Amino acid sequence: MSFISVFDVLGPNMIGPSSSHTAGAVNVARLARQMLEPPLARVEFTLYGSFAETYHGHGTDRALLGGIMGFATDDVRIRDSFAIADAAGLKYSFIPNFTETDVHPNTVDIAMTNAAGKTLIVRGESIGGGAVRMVRMNGVKIEFTGEYCSLIVVQRDIPGMVAYITEAVSRRSVNIAFMHLFRDGKGGTAYTIVETDEQLPPDIIQELRAHHGVDDAIIVQA
Amino acid sequence: MDFTSAKELLTLCGQHNLPISEVMRRRECDLAGAEPAAVEQRMRRALAIMREAAHQPLDNPQKSMGGLIGGEAKKLLERRASGLSICGAVLSRAMTHAMAVMEVNASMGLIVAAPTAGSAGVVPGLLLALAEVYDFTDEQLLDGLFNAGAVGYLAMQNATVAGAVGGCQAEVGVAAAMAASAAVELLGGTPAQSLDAASTVLMNMLGLVCDPVGGLVEYPCQNRNAAGVANALAAAEMALAGIKQHIPFDDMLAIMYQVGRSLPAELRETARGGCAACPGLCQN
Numbered sequence: 001m002s003f004i005s006v007f008d009v010l011g012p013n014m015i016g017p018s019s020s021h022t023a024g025a026v027n028v029a030r031l032a033r034q035m036l037e038p039p040l041a042r043v044e045f046t047l048y049g050s051f052a053e054t055y056h057g058h059g060t061d062r063a064l065l066g067g068i069m070g071f072a073t074d075d076v077r078i079r080d081s082f083a084i085a086d087a088a089g090l091k092y093s094f095i096p097n098f099t100e101t102d103v104h105p106n107t108v109d110i111a112m113t114n115a116a117g118k119t120l121i122v123r124g125e126s127i128g129g130g131a132v133r134m135v136r137m138n139g140v141k142i143e144f145t146g147e148y149c150s151l152i153v154v155q156r157d158i159p160g161m162v163a164y165i166t167e168a169v170s171r172r173s174v175n176i177a178f179m180h181l182f183r184d185g186k187g188g189t190a191y192t193i194v195e196t197d198e199q200l201p202p203d204i205i206q207e208l209r210a211h212h213g214v215d216d217a218i219i220v221q222a
Numbered sequence: 223m224d225f226t227s228a229k230e231l232l233t234l235c236g237q238h239n240l241p242i243s244e245v246m247r248r249r250e251c252d253l254a255g256a257e258p259a260a261v262e263q264r265m266r267r268a269l270a271i272m273r274e275a276a277h278q279p280l281d282n283p284q285k286s287m288g289g290l291i292g293g294e295a296k297k298l299l300e301r302r303a304s305g306l307s308i309c310g311a312v313l314s315r316a317m318t319h320a321m322a323v324m325e326v327n328a329s330m331g332l333i334v335a336a337p338t339a340g341s342a343g344v345v346p347g348l349l350l351a352l353a354e355v356y357d358f359t360d361e362q363l364l365d366g367l368f369n370a371g372a373v374g375y376l377a378m379q380n381a382t383v384a385g386a387v388g389g390c391q392a393e394v395g396v397a398a399a400m401a402a403s404a405a406v407e408l409l410g411g412t413p414a415q416s417l418d419a420a421s422t423v424l425m426n427m428l429g430l431v432c433d434p435v436g437g438l439v440e441y442p443c444q445n446r447n448a449a450g451v452a453n454a455l456a457a458a459e460m461a462l463a464g465i466k467q468h469i470p471f472d473d474m475l476a477i478m479y480q481v482g483r484s485l486p487a488e489l490r491e492t493a494r495g496g497c498a499a500c501p502g503l504c505q506n
Contacts, residue, residue, distance in 0.1 A: 003253045003254075004375050004378050005250060005253070005254055006246055006250045006261075006265070006371035006372075006375065007250075007251075007264060007268075008378065009336070009337050009370075009371045009374035009375050009378060009400075010265070010268050010334055010335075010336050010337070010345070010367055010370070010371050011268065011332050011334060011335060012334075012335055013267070013268060013332065013333075013335075014332070014333065014334075014339065015330050015331065015332055016326065016327030016330055016332075016333050016339050016342075016439065017287065017327045017328045017329075017330065017340075017439040017440070018284075018330060018339055018340070019335055019338060019339045022330070022339075023335075023339075049442065052451060053437060054436065054438060056287070057287050057288035057440075058287070058435070058437075058439070059330045062330065074271075074332055076331075076332055079330040079331075098421040124281060128384055128386070129338070129384070130335075138502055199493060206433055
């Protein structure tokens with residue numbers, strides 16, 4: 001957050017009851033949905049810590065489901081998100097996990113399957129006041145917040161990939177604010193996350209995907 | 223135009239002969255790079271949401287998600303209508319609106335966090351009540367919100383507004399400080415009087431713990447929002463009467479923050495102590 005705005009004090013405008021358990025849950029799911037090609041067919045939410053203990057009373061379940069359908073934190077449809085998901089044919093389930101306790105108190109794993117049968121599991125944390133961070137992708141530790149335009153490249157862990165990605169970004173005159181590289185193991189699957197000051201044009205996705213070492217490339221923003 | 227302390231805020235008000243609300247407006251435009259009209263429009267939207275939430279449960283009370291609250295605002299309204307209220311015109315209205323906002327929040331309705339969801343009733347409660355009694359215009363209410371925003375910003379900048387960090391004093395306490403300061407400006411007080419009122423509130427709510435039953439933003443949160451407007455009103459009255467405080471707002475924020483961090487974890491939103499530990503209540 002660059003500065004504390006008057007609208008950080010008088011805001012967010014949100015569906016209650018809790019900025020961390022409701023608005024933050026919406027925001028985690030909104031980021032998650034952008035990480036897998038639509039349309040989404042099935043989603044399973046695993047809730048940890050305080051999320052697991054209080055999700056019903058905080059409407060965390062409705063908030064997550066609303067967020068996965070793209071609703072914003074102030075969208076009054078969140079209260080009815082079960083019925084809306086049912087009508088849209090989206091399958092969903094919620095599993096409280098009380099055994100894993102070594103996690104941030106407001107953590108959720110979101111396992112998504114799209115209509116093409118592709119799957120993705122991401123983990124997000126609601127860290128207060130509606131702010132969130134995504135911390136895992138298919139079990140690999142990653143980190144981004146959605147505060148910046150975020151390019152996520154899923155790639156093979158082979159030489160030259162970072163240069164290839166940054167060259168594509170720089171050719172579009174977009175400034176890189178932060179860049180992080182994560183991998184599940186040497187020579188395995190790697191995740192490059194590039195957070196940029198300006199919006200990245202969507203055509204970069206096609207270019208990056210054309211490379212034989214790239215499995216997927218997506219742009220995510222809060 | 224920017225400030226990071228109440229002292230700097232008062233200096234800016236003095237130098238430019240501006241109320242707190244206008245300094246906060248200019249700060250927002252300068253730092254966000256936003257047009258004044260856009261900032262005003264966004265605050266107008268916040269006011270509209272606040273007004274809707276402060277009124278909606280008076281006609282249509284809703285049971286909360288956790289089932290602990292619902293219908294309290296309507297009861298207060300009915301008591302005032304019967305002529306039996308012992309709180310007077312402003313306070314009885316302010317409590318009604320504050321509790322109404324918390325009912326909306328707890329039933330997954332639309333609110334404005336001010337500064338948090340758990341304290342969202344205080345600022346709209348007091349400002350809307352004052353508007354009803356003193357016929358303030360929406361323009362004046364927007365001034366009040368920018369003034370309140372300045373006080374809340376100082377708390378976020380230099381202390382905390384998170385119950386998990388500082389207890390309820392950091393949530394409802396700060397919200398009441400914001401409301402008190404705004405009320406003073408609306409009623410013609412000086413910037414120094416506004417911040418004296420804010421300081422008084424934090425002093426009087428010092429140490430208030432965050433102990434939500436079942437971990438839910440319902441009970442005692444809703445009651446405390448009503449208590450918050452009462453504290454704000456008392457503090458504003460004192461400041462407008464010319465009563466000065468020995469502890470400046472900057473110091474009072476530091477004191478509140480220190481006290482908050484000394485609270486045991488059981489009393490900071492973990493639902494393991496205080497009212498939350500009362501046997502026989504909803505354990506969710």
